[in-house]
Amino acid sequence: MASRGRASAEGGPGRFRSAVMMWFSPSRMEAEGTTPDYRFSLANERTFLAWIRTALALVAGGIAVDQFLTDLTWGLRTSIAVALFFCGAVCALRAVHRWVVCERAMRRGEDLPSSPFPAMLAVGTAVASLLVAAAIVFGVTR
């Protein structure tokens, strides 16, 4: 496919930059390929919303940690909360980026891009919850 050859020639960083430019430029997006079946776009929208809910869950977790884990020391509690807020913000940004990149791939008729982000988030969440459980069990409390 011609579009695929052009895409691979574009390379990694340049491709990322052009996707980020597409965040704020609907016309740049519409210049790519053809409009896909609306059902694919709706599926992409739902995936975006699922990531947004993931981000909201992380933010909610951060606020909850500060309210409900009051036995932990202030420093530890605040560090966990700030880490969760940061992850929530990253998730929200990545939700937009993923939506743009998938929409572009569908317009071009390319495969959807793969990404290590879900696996990284899963491992990060697992490690973080183990650390919090350890902090509670082994008493990093005041």
Add this chain to the structure above:
Amino acid sequence: MSEVRDPAAQPERTRFAWRRTTLAGGLVVALALRHALVRDGGWAGLLIGAVGVLCLLLITFVAHVRMRRLDTAVPAPSGHWPVLTVAAAVLCLAGIGAALLAVAER
């Protein structure tokens, strides 16, 4: 293809996804308001909580517009602005969480 019903109910599923997202936002703002009241953030805490309510209203408004536009046989896909607006509101909520930590009693 006029008025063909989508057998996979894609518009309906997408509308429910917007509904769920609004509810998740409501949970975050409820927790933020509880934080402002329980952890004694004072007036600053309440002000930050009010900004959170505004973020929730923004998400609700975007969801409402999207849900109305999805209520047709062949709905229009989401453009840029609903995606960017909702993401900005969530970023704002993350900032509100951090701000609540800053103003709360230790």
